[in-house]
Amino acid sequence: MRIDCKHVWQYISAYIDGEVDAELRERIERHLETCEICSAVLDSTRNVIVLVADERVFELPAGFSERLHDRLEEEFLSET
């Protein structure tokens, strides 16, 4: 049975994470072979995930770690 685009969109995230069962995966892949819209939606979603995961997107504020560990040292000292 052929699945429609909306059905594919619903499972895109699970498909990317490898969380759909073998049968559904095959149906999605068969759909993707002939549907350029769903292929583009899948590729762009994957692309967005790769880009946001890049460490250059979310960087800790300058000096964050130093300040944090200085605070810890103060805590250690206050205990003794």
Place this chain on the structure above:
Amino acid sequence: MANAEFEAEYIRRIQAGEKHVFHDLIRPCERAIYFLLLSILRNEADAEDAAQETVIKVYRNLHLFRGESQFRTWVLSIARNEGLGRLRKLANRREDSLDAEIDEQTGDYTPAILTSWREVPTEALERKELGGLLREAIADLPENYRNVILLRDIEELDVRETAGALGISEGAVKVRLHRARALLQKRLAPKLKGFAPKRKGLFGWRA
């Protein structure tokens, strides 16, 4: 798992008096603590202050960690409580989470419809405005979605860890992650097109 063994050993040493070992124990969690708190509090100074407070609480309560969950999961649930506690105090809790709950009931979702996609390589992040675009899109997500995408896709925790850190079911993690990615695709795909390489040549993507 090797990580858990390291952590257990570090914790044992800290409790035996080697306090400085705590620096090494907490270091791998710093990023996730800060960005989870930034996601909850939406303010860099507040997130940093809350991150420091979280780490102090982790240190003081280390004897309560039982090793039933991963150390990072436990730490992030403390961070989350710290963040939510501050929000409650400020009494400025946005209606975000309520919207998200309602949103989850509806299964329909329409992505940005495209007929072709040229990949935007991570090298394109050298252009400052791309990073800004991505951060802005994530900042604008409802809080529940933002927290999940932050832990799953940015800090790369697994579903179980994310569920533990946020105090929600694994099913809810998956649903929220799907919705979050869908919202990001919808918003970002049309804008990202401009960052794709103009043409592929012999001299790399910007040829």
